[in-house]
Amino acid sequence: xxxxxxxxxxxxxxxxxxxxxxxxRRAYALxxxxxRAANVNIDEFRHAIERIPPARYLASNYxxxxxxxxxxxxxxxxxxxxxxxxxxxxxxxxxxxxANAIAARGPAPVKDKPGSKPPRARFAKGARVRARNLxxxxxxxxxxxxxxxxxxxxxxxxxxxxxxxxAHHAGTKPQHCYSVAFDARELWGKSTKAHSGDRVYIDxxxxxxxxxxxxxxxxxxxRAKAHHTGRY
Amino acid sequence: MSDHxxxxxxxxxxxxxxxxxxxxxxxxxDPGAIDAIVDTYETRVGPRNGARVVAKAWTDPAYRKxxxxxATSAVAELGFAGPEGGHLVAVENTERVHNLVVCTLCxxxxxxxxxxxxxxxxxxxYRSRAVSDPRxxxxxxxxxxxxxxxxxxxxxxxxxxxxxxxxxxxxxxxMSEDELAAIVTRDSMVGVAKVEAPRA
Numbered sequence: 001x002x003x004x005x006x007x008x009x010x011x012x013x014x015x016x017x018x019x020x021x022x023x024x025r026r027a028y029a030l031x032x033x034x035x036r037a038a039n040v041n042i043d044e045f046r047h048a049i050e051r052i053p054p055a056r057y058l059a060s061n062y063x064x065x066x067x068x069x070x071x072x073x074x075x076x077x078x079x080x081x082x083x084x085x086x087x088x089x090x091x092x093x094x095x096x097x098x099a100n101a102i103a104a105r106g107p108a109p110v111k112d113k114p115g116s117k118p119p120r121a122r123f124a125k126g127a128r129v130r131a132r133n134l135x136x137x138x139x140x141x142x143x144x145x146x147x148x149x150x151x152x153x154x155x156x157x158x159x160x161x162x163x164x165x166x167a168h169h170a171g172t173k174p175q176h177c178y179s180v181a182f183d184a185r186e187l188w189g190k191s192t193k194a195h196s197g198d199r200v201y202i203d204x205x206x207x208x209x210x211x212x213x214x215x216x217x218x219x220x221x222x223r224a225k226a227h228h229t230g231r232y
Numbered sequence: 233m234s235d236h237x238x239x240x241x242x243x244x245x246x247x248x249x250x251x252x253x254x255x256x257x258x259x260x261x262d263p264g265a266i267d268a269i270v271d272t273y274e275t276r277v278g279p280r281n282g283a284r285v286v287a288k289a290w291t292d293p294a295y296r297k298x299x300x301x302x303a304t305s306a307v308a309e310l311g312f313a314g315p316e317g318g319h320l321v322a323v324e325n326t327e328r329v330h331n332l333v334v335c336t337l338c339x340x341x342x343x344x345x346x347x348x349x350x351x352x353x354x355x356x357x358y359r360s361r362a363v364s365d366p367r368x369x370x371x372x373x374x375x376x377x378x379x380x381x382x383x384x385x386x387x388x389x390x391x392x393x394x395x396x397x398x399x400x401x402x403x404x405x406x407m408s409e410d411e412l413a414a415i416v417t418r419d420s421m422v423g424v425a426k427v428e429a430p431r432a
Contacts, residue, residue, distance in 0.1 A: 002336030002387065003364040007357035010372040012419075016350050018274045023245035028348070029269035030252055030261065032315070037260040046338060062339060062354045064244050071251065080254055088250035141389050143336050145363065157319065157392055177390045184383075193365040198383040200363050203390035 003145040003188070024063045034070045038077040043167035047139035048073050118159040121176045121206075127153045128212040129180060131204060139167035142208040146200075150212060151182040154201060162205055175206040278347035279418035281312045282395055285345055286421065287413035289322075290400045300324060303395060307345055316393055317344030323386065324397040325423070330381050331396045332370070332423035334362035335388040342393035346418055353422065363387055373424040396421050401429040 019025045035045050048069035049057075057065065074080045123129055133148040134140065141163045155178065162173035181199050188194035255261040285307055289296040299306040303320035307313070320342055323331040335341065336359050341349040352358055361369050366383050370376070377383065386394045398420035404412060419425035 001356055001359040002334075002362075004356070004360040005364075007355070007360050010352050010355060010358045010361070010369055012352045012373065013350065018278070018348055019270075020351075021245065023248040025270045025274070026252055026266065027244070027248045028273070029266040030248065030255070032269065033261040033265065034251070034255060037255065049338065058356070062351075067244055067247055067251070071247070074251075074255075079260065080251075080258070084254055085247075085250055088254050089246050141337060143363075143387060143389055145336070157390070160391055177392075179392070188364050191364075193368060195367065195379070195383065198366065198385075200385045200387060202387045203392050205390065 002143045019063075027063045027067050031066050031070050034074055034079075038074050038079045040073050040077065041166055041169075043139055043161070043163040044169070045069060045073065046141075046163070047167040050139060119175055121156050123153045123156070123176070123178060123206070123209065123211070125153050125156065128214065129153060129178075129209040130212050131180070131202075132208055132210055134208065136164060138164065140164050142204060143202060145187060146182060146202050146204070149182055149186050151180040151186070151202075153178050154181045155179040157203065160205065162207060164205075164207070173207075177203055177205050178209070180204050180209070273343075273348055277312075277314070277344060279345075279416075279421065280413070281310070281347075282342070282345035282418070282421045283413045283416035284310055285312070285322075285395065286397055286416045287409045289397055290412055291409045296397075299397070307395075312344045314344045316340065317342060319392045320345070320395060321392050322395045322397050323384070325399045325426075327399075328380070328382060329384060330370075330377055330423065331384045331386060331394075332362060332366050333386045333388065333394040333396060334359060336360070336363055337387075337389055340388040340393060342395050345395050346421060350418070370424060373419065375425060396423040398423075398425075398427045401427050403429040 019028070031045075034040075035042075040048075049065050051072070052060070052065060052068050056068075060068065071085065075082050075085070128150060129152070130150045131142060131146045131148065134142055135147070157177045157179060159174050160177045162171075162175055165171045165173045179201050180203075181201050183196070184194035184198040184200065185196050187200060252261070252263065252266070256263055285299065288310065289299050295306065295309075298309075299322045303322040304313075304318065306322075307317065307320055323333075325331055334353075339349050339354040339359070341353060358369065363385050366385050367377060370383075388394060398416065400412070401415075404415075407415075415430055416427055417425060420427045
């Protein structure tokens with residue numbers, strides 16, 4: 001959603017409660033158990049949220065999106081069937097059933113860090129990199145607004161599971177994840193809102209990045225120079 | 233029409249009830265554990281945790297150093313850890329630098345130190361504009377920054393969760409760590425507000 005326009009000002013609620021309805025409380029806590037019961041990893045869960053049809057996504061609140069994602073995943077993983085869910089929604093809930101429930105079980109959560117032989121880092125601090133213009137069909141954590149933009153490696157956070165493959169159970173593909181600094185003007189152009197010197201730091205996996213040869217000037221700088229000298 | 237009937241047609245309250253009952257029936261969840269999680273995030277884990285971290289960093293230079301070097305460990309020293317807190321990073325506001333945290337992709341937030349995110353943090357308005365117009369967003373919160381202050385926006389696009397260490401306000405030199413913790417607000421630790429000294 002980064003950079004989209006038209007959502008209006010940010011509105012802050014005074015003395016905001018943690019949850020705004022009892023169902024939000026239950027939904028929040030349910031999800032952590034349900035995704036474990038279905039052996040769902042965090043990337044897969046995020047992808048299930050992204051798969052909510054856009055119009056519905058925008059019309060739902062945060063916990064409604066969690067609920068929709070967890071329903072989808074439980075059905076897809078065969079933990080429950082759609083018919084069972086619908087039948088339960090139609091039937092009166094028997095409170096006794098909940099009170100007498102048996103203890104939780106389910107597989108352990110998926111480890112989010114690989115164990116052995118961490119891969120070597122391709123980029124060092126200070127290296128100039130470009131965020132690849134990737135537009136995968138599945139899950140990804142490369143924000144749309146950074147694709148194709150140039151930045152500088154600020155920090156190497158170490159090795160993390162790669163969400164693009166992990167979300168689809170296509171391997172954890174462990175690799176370095178970096179904090180990459182992007183100048184506001186590189187991301188947003190010469191807008192009055194983008195102040196030169198302000199930066200956005202984005203955490204990006206190695207597969208999202210490509211090197212920029214050290215002798216080539218950054219695109220933005222070249223353009224600016226051409227503009228100032230009147231050449232082109 | 234019944235063929236249009238799907239799980240999305242019912243209100244969220246009914247759907248959550250059905251889901252909880254079904255999973256309970258199948259022995260996959262324990263409602264007692266659900267209650268425990270709700271209680272934890274509603275009454276025990278919240279921005280007071282982060283405020284204690286900040287107040288300690290303000291009063292204990294060695295702790296501040298450890299916090300900046302490795303926030304996950306420094307936060308754990310105070311007993312705070314858990315989901316969404318495995319990779320914490322503290323970023324410090326100064327006279328020259330103002331940090332602001334967002335998650336444009338979803339609503340990632342450092343739960344062990346700040347609790348669950350407020351609605352504004354999860355709003356499309358914040359998620360969309362915090363990166364493209366951070367100074368405008370800060371003005372929505374009543375905070376106008378001088379031009380010469382560098383704004384650093386941290387988009388929590390991976391597993392790192394950020395905690396802003398706000399600037400310690402002037403006139404608080406004689407306050408104790410506990411007193412300081414009481415004036416540190418959630419908003420200041422996300423970077424949308426400054427901490428104000430209490431009025432004398």
